[in-house]
Amino acid sequence: MVRSARATRGATAAADEDMVQLLAPSGERVTHPEYDLEPSDDEARGLYRDMVIIRRCDVEMTALQRQGQLALWAPLRGQEAAQIGAGRALAPDDFCFPGYREHGIAWCRGITPEQSARSFRQVTNGGWDPYEHNYAEPSIVIGNNVVNAVGYAMGVQHDGAESAVMACTGDGGMSEGDVAEAFVWAAVFQAPIVFLLQNNQWAISEPTERQSRIPLCRRADGFGFPGVRVDGNDVFAMLAVTRAALARAREGSGPTLLEAFTYRMGAHTTSDDPTRYRVDTEVEDWLQRDPVERLHRYLVAAGAADEAWTAEIDAEADGIASRLRDAVVALRGPSPASIFDHVYAEPHPLVDEERAQMVALLGAEDAGSLK
Amino acid sequence: MVRSARATRGATAAADEDMVQLLAPSGERVTHPEYDLEPSDDEARGLYRDMVIIRRCDVEMTALQRQGQLALWAPLRGQEAAQIGAGRALAPDDFCFPGYREHGIAWCRGITPEQSARSFRQVTNGGWDPYEHNYAEPSIVIGNNVVNAVGYAMGVQHDGAESAVMACTGDGGMSEGDVAEAFVWAAVFQAPIVFLLQNNQWAISEPTERQSRIPLCRRADGFGFPGVRVDGNDVFAMLAVTRAALARAREGSGPTLLEAFTYRMGAHTTSDDPTRYRVDTEVEDWLQRDPVERLHRYLVAAGAADEAWTAEIDAEADGIASRLRDAVVALRGPSPASIFDHVYAEPHPLVDEERAQMVALLGAEDAGSLK
Amino acid sequence: MTELTLAKAINEGLRKAMEDNPKVLLMGEDIGRLGGVFRVTDGLQKDFGEQRVIDSPLGESGIVGTSVGLAIRGYRPVSEIQFDGFVYPAFDQLVSQVAKQHARSEGAITLSLVVRIPYGGGIGAVEHHSESPEAYFAHTAGLRVVSPSTPNDGFWMVRQAIECDDPVLFLEPKCRYWEKGEVDEAAPPSGLFEAAVRRVGTDATLVAYGPSVKTCLKAAEVAQGEGRSLEVIDLRSISPLDADTVARSVEKTGRLLIAHEAPVFGGMGAEIAARLTERCFYSLSAPPLRVGGYHTPYPPSRVEEDYLPNIDRLLDALDRAFEF
C-alpha cells in the first residue's frame, strides 16, 4: 500500500510544478509573466528586518522551551519569507485565521512575540484580542479553523465590506475533510478568501506525498478556483502573489489557493526528533534556498544594505529577543479560579457552583493568585 | 452569497462538459474515441429486462409506501441505466458500497427487491448478508460509507486479490468532508476503487451548483486520479466506462471517479415534494432522454425486440412486482427482544441485563414475537 | 393567544428573531426553497431573501464551521442539522471550536450561534433519523443545550436561544412537531434555562424534557387513577440543569424518576440521578430510577415503541420506586 505512494516522492517534493519566483536563491531578481513587484529599498529592507527579527525570536523561543520556560514551541525557521510575504500583503481590515506556527504572520499583525509565546507557556490558550489585530486565536485542531475562516469571509461578503480573509493550513492539513468542506463553501459562495497553504514538505514525520501524489496547489482545480504554487522562500513572490490573490478576493472574484513551497528547517515542535525520519542532505539542500540569505544577497547587490546596516538589524533583533526572554519568563497566570471566567458569556449556575467549590477548597487567596 | 452560485447553474447542470455516450437518446449507436461496447442482442435485451424490472419494482415500492406498508422509499426512476450499467460491470468478486437509492445495483448483485424493501419497512436496518452478495448494507449517513469502501479496497490490495471495489455517492455527497478524505486515501494508496457518483442534478431540494461551480467529475483532478463524466441515461456507456474503470483498478492503476450524469425523475423520497423547488419543464426535458425508452428504440431498430417480446418483459416485471407486493406485506419483524441480539458479537453484561428487564416487562412471548 | 403546532411556533419564533435583528441568518440543507424537511423554516427565504436564509452545501461540519466564522464576524447564525443522526460530522466543530472559542479568547469572542436539531424517535423513521445525542453535548462545557416540549416554549425558547450570547444547541422533539398548543405572544413563560413544573404532585417526581414530557404527563394521569400523585417537571434546559427546581420537588415527594429517549447508560438521567442523590440524600425513600432507551443502536422503528420510555415502562419504574 505504501510503496506506490513513496514512489512518487518527486511529484510533490521537487519543484517541477511551475512555481512563481521573483527572487532567485542567488539574490538576483527574476521576472514572471504574471506577477511583479518593484519594492523600494525601504520596503525590501523592511521585509528583511521582519524576517531577521522573527527568526531571532524563534531561536529564543526554542531556547526558552529547552530551559523549561515554555510547554512547547513550534519553530518557523525556513518559513520566514512565506509568512512575512503573506503577512505584509494583508491590509489592516483583512482578517487572518492562523494555525499554530504562524508567528511571522502574527508579527505582521502587530502581535508581539511575547503574545505569541503565551499559549506555548500555557498561561492561556489564546494570547491576544482577535478583534484588535484582525487575527484569530491560534488553532491547533487541524482543518476546522479553515472552515471558520470561510464563514467569516461569508460575513465580510454579507456586510458588503471591501476586505478579504486569509486561512492558514499545511501540507498535512490538506488531507482533513474540513479543508475540503471549506473549499466547497468558499467556491459555491465565492467567498473573499485566500487559502494560504504552507507546504513545508513535512507533516511531522510524513512527507508531502503521504498526503497527495500531485502538487497540492492543484487541489483547487477540483473545486473550481485557482491554485498557485509560489516559491515560499522568496519573500517578493509571496508578497506579490498574496497581494494579487487578496485583491481578487476583495473584487468578488472568489477564493484562491496559494501553495507556499517551502521547508520546515527545524523540528516539527520542540517535542519532535526529525533525525528519526529525514536525512540531513535534504535539509542542507534547502539551506541553499534560505529565504533570509536570499533577500540579503539582493539587498547587498542593490546597494541597499551594507555590513553596518546588517549589524544594526541583528543588534535590534538581539535586543527584541532579550526583552522577549525577560517578558516570557515573567509571564504568569492564569489563576485557578479564572478557568471559570469565560466558559460562558452569560451566567451559568453549574460554573458558579464549581467555582465556589474550588475557592472553598483552595481558599480565596490561592484560588485567585496567578500560577 | 447565493446569487453567485445560482448564476452558474449551466456549468454543472448542462452537459457542456464532454460526456461519454454510446447510445443517443434516439436509440442510435454513437461512437466514442476511447470507449466502445459491442453488446450481443442477448446482452442488450438482458440490460433492458433489468431496467424494466427495477423500474416496475420501484413503482410498486412507491405505491406500497403510499399504502402505509413502508416507512419510506427512495425512488430510482431515471437512474436505471446508471445503476444497471454500473451494476452489470461488477464481477462477482468485486465489492460494492451503496447508499440508500442503489436498488438497481442491488438487483445486479442478486439481492431481491424484497430484500431491498426490508430496511424501508424497518424490519431491519440491513436486509441481506453483505458477504453473500459482496454488497454492503445500505448506508444513510452521507459520505462515511465512501471512506469505508476505500478501506475495504486497501484490504483487497493487501490481499493481493484481483478484484475491485465500487463506492456510491451523489452530487450532494460530494460536499461531505468524508468523500474528500476517501479521495485522499484512495489516491495516496492507489486503492483499487471506482467512485460511482450519480449526479442526478438534485440533493433533495438543492441543485448541483449548490455543491460545485464546475462539473463534479473534475473534482478528481485535484486529487490526482481520473474523473470521467458519462451519460448516466445510456446503459451502454455506463457499462463500458465502468468496466474500464474497474479493470484499471484491478490492474493496480488506482481509483477513478465516474460521474453518471443523470436525473432524479421522482421525488427525493416518498416524504418529499419536488413541486416546491423544481419546474416541470426540467423534468419533461429529461423525459426525452429516458434510459429505458432509449434502449428500447435501439433494440427495436436492431431487430432485437418486437412488441411480443416487449410485452413478455412487461408481464414478467408485473409478475415480479406483484410477488414483491405480497412478500413485502408479509414481512414481519423484528421482535422487541431481538434488538439486543447483535449490539455486540461477544457477551455484554449490560445488554443481557436490559434484555432481561424488557422480557420481564413484556413477557417472554411478546418480547420474542415479531412485530 | 393563538393555537399553533410546535413546528409552526418555532417558525414564527424564527421569523420574529429575524425581524428583530438583521444579524440573524439561517443556514442549512434544504431550509430555503423547500422550507426544511419539516417545514420549520417554511416561507422564511421568500420573505427574508437568499442572503439571510441560506441553502448550504451538504456538509454538517461546513454548516457549523461557517456559522462559527459568521458569529466571529458578528452575525447570529441559526443553523439547522437536518436530522439528529447527521450532527456527528459536525462534532469536532462543536466540541473544539463552538464550545471553546469564548474561553480560548478569554472572553473577547462571544459566539452567539444556535444549532437547531430535530431529534428523537417515535415517527417510524429509517436508521439515523431518531437519535437523541443530548448527553454528548451536555457533557461538553461551553455549550448550552435546551429542548422545548410545547409550542409556546418553541416560539419563545428559540428566540431566547438566538438572543443568548452563548452557543445553544436547540433540540426540537420531532415527534411533537405536529402537536398543537396555545402560544402567548405577549410574554415569555420564563427564562430559557428554568425548568417548569407541568403537573403538581406529592408521591413521586417525574423529570423529563422534549419528547418525553408528554409521555410523563400521560403516565401521571394513569397513576392518578391508581391513587398515586406524580409531579412532572419539564427541564426545558438540559445544560445548564435547573437542579433547584428538581430538588424542591424531590424533597417533597421523596421519589425521583427520570425519563428520556437516549440510552440510559451514560445518559442525562445518570447526571440527574447522581446530582439529586447528592443534594437530597436524606429525602429519598428510594433510589432515583431511570427509564430510557436501551444500550442498543436505535432499533428498527417497527419496535421503537418498546424501546422508548412509554407509559408502561414509567409505571413499572414507579412501582419499583415504591417497593423500596
Add this chain to the structure above:
Amino acid sequence: MTELTLAKAINEGLRKAMEDNPKVLLMGEDIGRLGGVFRVTDGLQKDFGEQRVIDSPLGESGIVGTSVGLAIRGYRPVSEIQFDGFVYPAFDQLVSQVAKQHARSEGAITLSLVVRIPYGGGIGAVEHHSESPEAYFAHTAGLRVVSPSTPNDGFWMVRQAIECDDPVLFLEPKCRYWEKGEVDEAAPPSGLFEAAVRRVGTDATLVAYGPSVKTCLKAAEVAQGEGRSLEVIDLRSISPLDADTVARSVEKTGRLLIAHEAPVFGGMGAEIAARLTERCFYSLSAPPLRVGGYHTPYPPSRVEEDYLPNIDRLLDALDRAFEF
C-alpha cells in the same frame, strides 16, 4: 517478569498481537518511521514492514473510516489517534459506522477493530492534548471502552482488545506512559472487562480508571494515616462496566467516591453513582460523590493540577462522605 514502562508494555503487546495474527494492521499518523509521538509503535514498522504499519494521511475520519473497511474485509486494524483532542473528526465514523455495523448487518459483519487514543492531562501540554472523551464513547452502544492503568494491563489488555470481536476504544493514560511496572508475560491478569480491586479497605470505596487509579491509591495511603481504610477499584473497562465488583465493595464500605479527569457533569461518575445507588441503596451511608474535571474546557496546563482530581480533592470528598 520484566519491568517495562506503560508505553513499552503496549508496544510489546502490539508486537505480540502482530506476530500472532497476520491480519493485525496498524494505521495512524506518524506511527511508522517515527514510531508515534509517544513511541508506542516504535520499531514495529521496521520489523513488520510498511504494509502492516501504515503511516496514514492526516485525517481521523479517514483513519477510522478505512479501518472499518479493512475490518469488513477481515483484517484487525489497530488505529491510533495521535491525541484525545483529535478524535472528534472521527466521531461520525465511530458512532454511525463502527458502533452500528454489527447490528445493521444482524451479526453478519463483526468489526474487530481497535482505536488507540492517548488521553488525559497532567503532562503540561497545549490545548486539545489533555482531553478525556470516554463518556462520549461509553454512551454509544456498540462500542467497548477500556483503559489500562499499569504496564501489565497495557501489555495484556491491548492484546485482548485486538482479539475481541467487537470494536474497542483503547484509552491510554498518557501521563502514565513513562511509569514502570512488572509485566508478567506468562498469563493475563484477568478478562478484559473485569474490574480489579487494587487496594482492599473497609471504610469507603474509591472507583477510578486509567490515569486516576494511581491518584486514588496515593489518596488511600494518606487516608490510612488519618485512620480511614479505603478500597480502591480500577475499573479497567469503562464500557461495559463491572458493576458487580463495585457493588460488592460498596455493600461492604457503604461509601462510594468516583474519580476521573473528564468533567463531572455528564461524566462516567454520574453513571457509576446512579447505577450503584440503585443497586446498593440500603448499603449507602452517604451519597456517591464524584471528583473530576470542572465544567470548563480543559484549562491552560499551568493550572491543570487544580483542575484534575488530586489527593486534596479526593480527601475533601472523603470528608464530605463521612459528614453524611
